[in-house]
Amino acid sequence: MMEDAQSSFNCSIKHGNHPPPTFGSSPSLEARALQAIKYGVEDRDSALNATPCFSRPMHEITFATTDKPKLLSQLTSLLADVGLNIQEAHAFSSVDGFSLDVFVIDGWPFEETEELKRALEKEVSNFKEQCWSEKQSSPALGKHDQNRVESFPSCVEIPTDGTDVWEIDARQLKFENKVGSGSYGDLYRGTYCSQEVAIKVLKPERINEEMLKEFSQEVYIMRKVRHKNVVQLIGACTKPPKLCIVTEFMSRGSIYDFLHKQRGAFNLISLLKVAIDISRGMNYLHQNNIIHRDLKTANLLMDENMVVKVADFGVARVQAQSGVMTAETGTYRWMAPEVIEHKPYDQKADVFSFGIALWELLTGEIPYSSMTPLQAAVGVVQKRLRPVIPKNTHPVLAELLERCWRQDPTERPNFTEILEILKQIADQVENNGEHRRKKDKLSGAVFSAFKKGYH
Ligand SMILES: Nc1ncnc2c1ncn2[C@@H]1O[C@H](COP(=O)(O)OP(=O)(O)OP(=O)(O)O)[C@@H](O)[C@H]1O
Numbered sequence: 001m002m003e004d005a006q007s008s009f010n011c012s013i014k015h016g017n018h019p020p021p022t023f024g025s026s027p028s029l030e031a032r033a034l035q036a037i038k039y040g041v042e043d044r045d046s047a048l049n050a051t052p053c054f055s056r057p058m059h060e061i062t063f064a065t066t067d068k069p070k071l072l073s074q075l076t077s078l079l080a081d082v083g084l085n086i087q088e089a090h091a092f093s094s095v096d097g098f099s100l101d102v103f104v105i106d107g108w109p110f111e112e113t114e115e116l117k118r119a120l121e122k123e124v125s126n127f128k129e130q131c132w133s134e135k136q137s138s139p140a141l142g143k144h145d146q147n148r149v150e151s152f153p154s155c156v157e158i159p160t161d162g163t164d165v166w167e168i169d170a171r172q173l174k175f176e177n178k179v180g181s182g183s184y185g186d187l188y189r190g191t192y193c194s195q196e197v198a199i200k201v202l203k204p205e206r207i208n209e210e211m212l213k214e215f216s217q218e219v220y221i222m223r224k225v226r227h228k229n230v231v232q233l234i235g236a237c238t239k240p241p242k243l244c245i246v247t248e249f250m251s252r253g254s255i256y257d258f259l260h261k262q263r264g265a266f267n268l269i270s271l272l273k274v275a276i277d278i279s280r281g282m283n284y285l286h287q288n289n290i291i292h293r294d295l296k297t298a299n300l301l302m303d304e305n306m307v308v309k310v311a312d313f314g315v316a317r318v319q320a321q322s323g324v325m326t327a328e329t330g331t332y333r334w335m336a337p338e339v340i341e342h343k344p345y346d347q348k349a350d351v352f353s354f355g356i357a358l359w360e361l362l363t364g365e366i367p368y369s370s371m372t373p374l375q376a377a378v379g380v381v382q383k384r385l386r387p388v389i390p391k392n393t394h395p396v397l398a399e400l401l402e403r404c405w406r407q408d409p410t411e412r413p414n415f416t417e418i419l420e421i422l423k424q425i426a427d428q429v430e431n432n433g434e435h436r437r438k439k440d441k442l443s444g445a446v447f448s449a450f451k452k453g454y455h
Helices: 002-008 027-042 071-081 114-137 143-150 209-224 255-261 268-287 315-322 348-363 373-382 395-404 415-451
Strands: 059-066 085-093 098-106 173-182 185-192 195-202 233-237 244-248 300-302 308-310
Touching: 059 071, 059 114, 071 085, 071 098, 071 114, 173 195, 209 233, 209 244, 255 300, 255 348, 268 308, 268 348, 268 415, 348 395, 348 415, 395 415
Parallel strands: none
Antiparallel strands: 059 098, 085 098, 173 185, 185 195, 195 244, 233 244, 300 308
């Protein structure tokens, strides 16, 4: 953005033909620092100045914001409040209403900038809060204030206190029973502020640089998603050694456990409802450019109302990047051929996995159960092996399954289309059921009338 900005911003304070500064390294910063050395060495009266340049560090600060009247004076007084002296100021505004204000300052006694950044952020957030409360206390706008409304910013700025809203204080977590274990930790049921939650704790002995990358990737992705059919992040403890991810608790566990451990089964109507829930969650993820990469029934969880949600996304993506795929054991059965082969893949890889999961819902069986995961993988890639669709399957559903696991990803439907097809089948099945119920009711009434001799 900064590079683009240099070519498109206009200089609003003119010093002849002043070139735009190189952001992050003002050309005059060095000159001023040299001046400071000179000044420091020459001024022998001051004890502070007895040490050369390091007694007077100079910094360059750039504010990027939407342009508004009095911005420059607000920024200069903000800098003064932090105790900084402005040596130079450059203000630039773009034709589409943005402003860059560059200041060269001294008065900050340290070389390092982290503290300075924090002090400035705090001051900016105080300033925003002040503006916010001023706006709140101003009287409501009447019709005659229309012109004022037009000068409002394009979006309302929400004040922040600078803290990470997703960070959870581990002391507020109460652990109850252990629910299960995954590849990188244990999962507990617990509470956070009286709310039932799932707490995924990373095994401290397994924490290494790679693991930290995966952890941060999962939290990074989970922070972005908010959908009824995606397991909701509540927060994370990001301070080693106690690293954990806290999500909503899914009391009915995974579809995998329901089908294969509890020997549960879905009738067609509930199967379609589950498939629609999954498709809605996946459609949302894909519309937000997130590829799950590890979609399987073990990662599809049910809450107390039997709503199905997609879980555990983000980790598989990191696994793929870090090349851990060969050590993997259980996931091949759901994996698209292009993923098994480490070829480039896109969202359609999730569609393939969805097709396999849908078949599993339909049959209650584990895909290619007579084979090892590796045999299944070789079969899928080399022999185009696919699960056998039962003969009595609804024809539209059978066609959908077959399209989802096509070898060529471009021939697979996307989740918008899948959703439409599933809804159509559900409507049709429900209408047929309704029709049959009415017919049964009618024939039941005729039969009892006949029996009573009213015929
Ligand atoms: N939010 C949740 N609520 C309830 N149970 C959950 C939740 N998330 C996961 N589980 C259950 O906890 C167990 C462990 O899950 P976890 O996600 O840690 O590992 P996994 O998915 O089994 O394996 P991996 O992470 O290696 O893919 C699984 O049985 C899963 O069904």
